[in-house]
Amino acid sequence: LFIYDQAYVCLQNNTIWKPDSCQECRCHRDILICEPAVCKNPRCDFQKGEVLRIAPNTCCPECASGTEGVCQHEGQTHAPGTGWASSECMACSCAAGKVSCTPKSCPPLSCGRGELEYVAQGECCPKCVSTGESCSFDGQMFRDGEEWHLSRCSKCVCRNGATQCFTAECQPVLCSQDEAMAVSPGKCCPECVPKPCSVSGKVYEHGEQWKKNSCTACVCDRGEAKCLKQDCAPRTCEKDQNKVQRPGKCCEECVSSKGSCFYVGLIGPIYLLYIKKRCLDQHSSTR
Incomplete structure (x- = not known):
């Protein structure tokens, strides 16, 4: 079977094509089924200078650096000239957009x-320990002078055969x-x-973005939802055209x-466009 789209292109049954980067369509007998693309939240970090960007010929936004020369390392953004500890034994720095560890x-x-x-265990540099018991x-056996953690808030040390344990005291905040x-992961x-x-x-973390509707995008800024609505320019159509949403x-x-x-109806995320008889009649009359 064959159907015709709005541009009068003949499409064979089971044909799949992308009319644009944000949807994929297929022909099923006399029904045109189009599925819109589903974009994930890129979760940009605005505090570190990241911005939203949609690359050419793509549909979904992605996070991009808003500053030249910044570095991306292990999911974190670092400014030029800064340094950080990648692990207990590794120090990294950012220079001209390149990470050096x-x-x-x-x-x-x-x-x-x-x-x-x-x-x-878990440390980088050696230390001096006595040869006591x-x-x-x-x-488990621990050498004299060795320290180990029971939890993120308590640790023990071996003192010549005797185990001494301590619990961290937190200052008022x-x-x-x-x-x-809040207590951050790995901290006491x-x-x-x-x-x-x-x-x-629904709870959104600081810096998280979401779409309120097709015209409004929001971001969480220190407990306050800040939203920006897209403005639509006035549109005047030609005589043989109609406005559609x-x-x-x-x-x-x-x-x-x-x-x-x-459009006849909406079933889940799939839009069904039924090809009416008068569509084919209008096409036949133009030939």
């Missing part, structure tokens, strides 16, 4: 009599009105972080009234 330098170590150099704790108290004590946004029962689009478009077909 080198092993962390350890201070010179001079152990005294009766001491040995020892690199504890080891400690047995929870089925006073947050401002646009901040909330609470700290102040930007407030999230609660919109229609396409699903997922904000502004009206002009389409030819000759050979046009009608």
Whole structure:
């Protein structure tokens, strides 16, 4: 079977094509089925200078650096000339958009009599430990002077066969009105972080973006939802054209009234365009 689209192009049954970068269509007998593209939230970090960008011939936005020379490393954005610790034993820096990582330098170590150099698990640099008695704790052996963590808030140390454990004490935290108290992953004590946004029962983190509707985009800024509505320019159509509002689009478009077909319904995310008999009749009359 064959059908005709709005431009009078003959399409064979089961043909699949992309009329634009944001939808894929296929012909099924006398029905044209178009599925709009589904874009994921790119979660740009506006605080670090990232901006939204839609690359040519693509539909979905992506995060792009708003500053020349910035570096991307392990999901983080770093400004030119800055340095950071990639791990306990690796130091990195950003220069001209390129990341350079080198092993962390350890201070010179001079152990005294009766001491040995020892690199504890999870640490980078060696330290001097005495040759005293080891400690047995929870089925494991620890050398004299060795430290280990029971949790993120407590640690123990072996002192000549005796295990001593300590729990961290957190200082009082006073947050401002646009901040909330939270304990970051890997840390023990609470700290102040930007407030999230609660919109229609859904929580968005600081810097997170979402679409309120086809014309309005929003971003969470320290507990406040800031939205920007797209403005549509006045549109005047030709005599043989009609104004239409396409699903997922904000502004009206002009389409030819000759050979046009009608939206009959919406089933899930799939739009069904039934080819009416008069569409074919109009096409036949133009030949």
